[in-house]
Amino acid sequence: MMLPKAAWSLMLRKGGRGRRGMHSSEGTARGGGKTPPYTNCYAQRHYPMPEEPFCTELNAEQQALKEKEKGSWTLLTHAEKVALYRLQFNETFAEMNRRSNEWKTVMGYVFFFFGFAALVIWWQRVYMFPPKPITLTDEWKAKQLQRMLDMKVNPVQGLASRWDYEKKQWKK
């Protein structure tokens, strides 16, 4: 068992990822469809300890390593510990929590729908809305404002209080 560290890594990596290459790990949340031996392709931040180990069918070297694990852990080399981790878990925490570029896709869709909605609204405005009431023309609004000032609406703090009746202009 005393192979050099690099050899362990290589053997276990091939044993692990070699077979895994076919079932490409789809990252998080592969719901149903468990295909042995890699049944736990879903590692999620809120459920980081799956019930079953990642790699359940162990070849001979891996089984030997598991036997060694039953002893004192101080006897394990770093490479062996990493290999055991990889047998147990699909991804490390760093890999599991890695960022992705998904936000760009999402924002792309969001902005696309903003644009689409804007097109729909513009079409509605042109083809569906009835004509605006006559009271919204500038001429009418001016007469309306003049009438309101003549009536002295809200003379204490509102509209008429902001109009200077002597100089016939808005107060500065």
Add this chain to the structure above:
Amino acid sequence: LTNTNITDAQEMETTWTILPAIILILIALPSLRILYLTDEINNPSFTIKSIGHQWYWTYEYTDYGGLIFNSYMLPPLFLNPGDLRLLEVDNRVVLPIEAPVRMMITSQDVLHSWTIPTLGLKTDAVPGRLNQTTFTATRPGVYYGQCSEICGANHSFMPIVAELIP
């Protein structure tokens, strides 16, 4: 989430329910008393009945003879230039200034609400009930309000216009 640090503190929970309830009662009872104390007695010299219908108002001046009329909103085509759309009516409620006025408000069919915000008035028109509000206006002019209780299709189109004359 069943964090045990945030469960099972029944004594504190009871305290912080009962104590605010007591505080609120101590605030509410004097407040209610003050509410009725601030109801002024102003001996109105004039009484007008305002009856809400779907979707117009009827005003009855029955103190000195009988005058009853309806008040419908003016459609936009009937407006004079400078009028306020959705606010003008054909017959305004004409009231005197500097005289306490009593409005008795009720409804013929569904709930309405008679309001003139500038005069600080809003009273619900409840069918089968007479509500009363009193006011004394000091400034002449034309005051607008709109029905303030949802009453059907034309709820937004039954305004109230009071013309206060010296």
